[in-house]
Amino acid sequence: MVEKPQMRIEPAKHLTIFRHAAVCLLYLAASWVFYAPPRHWPGLTYFGDEQDSLAFIWFLNWWPFALTHHLPLLFTHYVDYPAGTDLVWKTSIPALGLLAAPFTLRFGAAAVFNVLMIAAPALAAFALYLAAWELTGVFAAALLAGAMFACSGYEIGQTLGHLNLAFTAAVPFSLWACLRAAAHNWPRWHLGAVLGGLFLFEFGVSQEVFASEMLFGAAALLLLAWLAPLPRPALGRLLGGILLGLALCLLLAAPFIWAMLRGYAAARANFSTPDVYANDLLAAFIPTPLVFLGGHPALPLSKLFTGNSSEQGGYYGLPLVLLALHIWRTTPLPAARVLAGMALLAVVASLGPYVHVLGHRLGPAPWLPFAQMPVFAAMLPGRFALYAWLSLTLLLALWLAQPGSGWRRYALAGLCLLSLLPAQSTARNWRQPMLPPVFATLPPGAHVLVMPVFAQEMGWQYAAGMRFMLAGQGYIGNGQPAPFSSWPLYQPLWENRFPAIAPGEFSAYLQAYDVQYVVLLPQGYAYYSGKPVDEAAETRAAATLLQQAGWRIATATPRGAVYQPSATTPRWTPAQIAGFIAQGTQQHRADVLPYEIHRVCQIRRLARLIRLNPAPLLYLWALHAHPLVPAATLACPLSAQTIPPPA
Template identity: 35%
Template sequence: MKLRSIFITFSTLLLYFLFAILIFGVAWKNSFHDWLTHCIGGGTDSISFVWFLAWWPFAINHGLDPFVTKLLWAPSGVNLAWTTSIPSLAILSWPITAKFGPIASYNTLIILSPVLAAWSAFLMIREIIREWWPAFLGGYLFGFSTYEFGQLLGHLNLTFTAAIPLFLWVCILASKRSWKTWKTSVMLAMLLAFQFYTSSEIFTTFTIFLVAALACSYFFYATQYRVSLKTTFLGLAWGYIGALLLMSPILVAMFDSSKQFSGGSAPSIIGFGTDLLNYFIPTPVTWLGGSSMTFITHLFSGDYAEDGGYIGLPLLTILITIIMKYWSEQKIRILIIMLGIIVVASFGPILHVAGIPISTAPWILLYHLPLLGYALPSRFMMYAWLVMGIMVAVWVVDAHRKRDAIIRSGLTMLGLVCIFPNPNIYNNWSPTHVPHFFSSKTICRLMPKNTSLIVVPFGLSGDSMLYQAAAGMCFSMAEGYTGSVPYPFNLWHVVIPLTKGQYNEINPAHLASYISTYHVSRVAVLTGIPLEKNARNMLAESGMASRMTYGSVRLYERGHDFLSPPLTSTGVALQHEEFMTKWEASNQERNRRAIIKTCDTLGIPQGVPQDIYTWLLNHHLAH
């Protein structure tokens, strides 16, 4: 019996893996060579994760502090403890990185993310209902949800979510089998630490919703399950204490004042709540109907990677049925309440409908708390999908007649078809191109010691971090993309125009000062890029001279007329203040025009949305 159970368990894992192979076009469309040279999803976020996967093995092999790198934003560097540097996944995939390179590791982790998420949810749900088929459906609903496949467009840290269902599975096993507290605590501590080293954002938000779930459980079950709940609370408490010990290296790095190079500020989460229409209308991430609804979904205030709320009519019908039928049952009522809490929280501080701010939402009460300002509310839908997976599985298994079981299974499968990912997105991998100048490590021989390089396209607009990883991390750059621009680089007027390719707007003297201040000895310009002529003119006016061309790379050095002392810190600050004033005014005007355009598209009055936007500006929420 035990062997049969093990066989079924791993057969389920294989089945989920086959679904992923189908969606990602592995073998039948994308070859082994593509696995090494193409990125699933693509985009700058993907490249930054490829770099992180290369960085951790490199740092450990060379005896460097892995939480701080001076290869990016040199010479001051970046405190990676405050970035999404995924040390857990980098170490997990180290053998693949060593053998095939970081791109292969990235693609492997991306493919495994929905597979392991679905399988871990299956294990957890099966422990609750003891039936394979409903648990399989519930696991699929979580692992192959619109949230998961939206984040698969480039957010590896947010797709590798298997630790969350595994955490709940361990809690259920510990309760049912009366595990010793130390055993429960050790397993929970390892899962929590793994999650923190993968995504501190998910660790934080999971803790919040876990506390909410425990509060609901205690409120409803305090009398009949008081002893069991106290045991669970004790195991969780020791689990978190153990996790803090395991997390101590990164926590020390985060709060070590000597490593505070990260700088930057919390991103605005105002526009990253789940739009109310997103629950009913698919984005292009979804196969059925997604491409035909872009005239509405393009109005959503976030982007398609963050719009993970689409449920579809069949699943919505199932959820309404469950709420009506099972509200009187306490165990299901807790799930319903938690689903409601999560969905409302996912609206963010401001409720949007078709991108238009309608009113404030409850999350505004928590918006300014530490760490939560960094958490995008639309990402809370990951927890909603997990709760929905449990609810749907319970609903399917509760069919008392064969006919009802067939109908419920059929409606659930129809719901899964409605949220099936768009293969045209996920089996068309993005090619990466590393110029021979970098892959052959020619750059390593040309860079003087204690100097840095700038690559154009600059920062997040280019693939300079990929080139650095391909060259074996043999040179430093006075640029990069690790989230926000770190201090003191965020004070420089030249950084944003360089990133956006607005070369004509850059003061040549300011660029020369930037180059001098950060010991830049070479600037590499890729030929054939948009506005290449403007970039070359910008460098020439700054006193940089073109010395040589290596294939698709033109290399610049300081010329004889390069005479520019570094700006003082006061000068940089004043320059930055002037620029930010103009930039914020431009952003506000652009936002107002967007509101007018959206209102005209939907045929609604402009007054209320404009008033709400003005209120947001006055309360410093829209910056």
């Protein structure tokens, strides 16, 4: 009997796989040590800032919860009850939620979130290391490039709470697959299958990053074809595999994409402003508080940047910028020119629709036409820094891998890495909000409004075992959800300005949306917002508003009270409720009209500049923005200075 031959791994290949595994473990261990999680993670202990982390914990819990309770996966009434909310245009992370569901059921969503958040920069670094290794074949250069990518301004900023944007490993893994396919002559189907899985995973983590990956991937292919670093047959196989992978991804994600297309018009009103979440022109050289070296002294300047700390990923550091310019001028390799061109393209695109210098708008930027287009408007340009970092770290690895590279090159690269190291306050950003015990007194399925608003309601809902539904509340994205935002009281209610709310309107609001219980919390639960807040005064004002609206205390505890309607609570007719909504609609129209005038006049000026008829451009803008007033009825002032900018 002849023994069947066994598959064997060549020694060199075996050592390479072992080395790659060791590097992955090294990155994971370094990330774990750097972020220093607490020894125990009781309750809602989590890493990150503000309500974003709690929203992702809620989403990680939602997928197994919906599956085990036979609920619709892409729609929920647990938030914004009774209207509910569509989850396809939210950061619902279905790929992570479904893959991690067994661990979520076993250990809880908060623990899974913490592990994923700590692992995100390490896995991104490992994927970049593999791409750099495939590009250069030099271990030290690839290892340093991966470490620099983990310390990039983009990765560190998004790790503050944006799990969907920090978990970017699929992007450099896709690049690794393309490099390996080109080097080892993978057939189209092989590359297509690998990329199809990576694209699908990235789509399930962040649809925004997936879309931007496709955009910058197309730009990279154009640069490859222009600069011709690859033979045409190899480029043809590469393009065929990429298109096959994209087709496979779109086919498998078709139901989700169809749901996104159907809900685009409603979601458009809640997109973040791309002009705000863009990189400042000087952000490349001025460190933010997230950076260890110079972050605190530069705070008077960096606080003038638009957006917030988590979205200011455009700091590259003066050493890295100067070194990148030197590499571009002295390295004649076609790959270096492609990477330098991609870095420049991403940096320019990340400036957004307008160039800002220390928060002051100077003029239009190249991204302005794209910011007005469907789908592109959903991308925040500041996040394009991801592709600048991807290109810069690979460019650095390529330079370090050149023959004759000595310790001086690695010393310069180490200096660049040193200038990027995150501040310790970033690494110790752990929080443990308290769960108010008053929620345990609510019956299952209760319709609840929490006052004052603390931006932690979804975290409390998760911690209470999804015991109640939030009526008109729950932060899972930007914007003000309809139909609640149609009421004049909605903005004061969200901002805890209770004296500005009429008791009669508040009573009608609670009745219209079937609010059964109002939970009033005392001071001590407010989340730190960076602004001084008199929590006791807010609680007293909320109690006064409830009493004037005819609601009375049903359950009182030292850590909160539950209010219910009383016999004296007025009953409102549908006509009276419609009257309150009509007032809010008129107020909203008055607030939005200056913004629409500003945009229409911008389009008309652009049309005059390029000698085009403005009608087609205005028609496309109307299809995209769904303005309240027809553009033809709006007149532009003679001077652009008299046009108020959008809020």
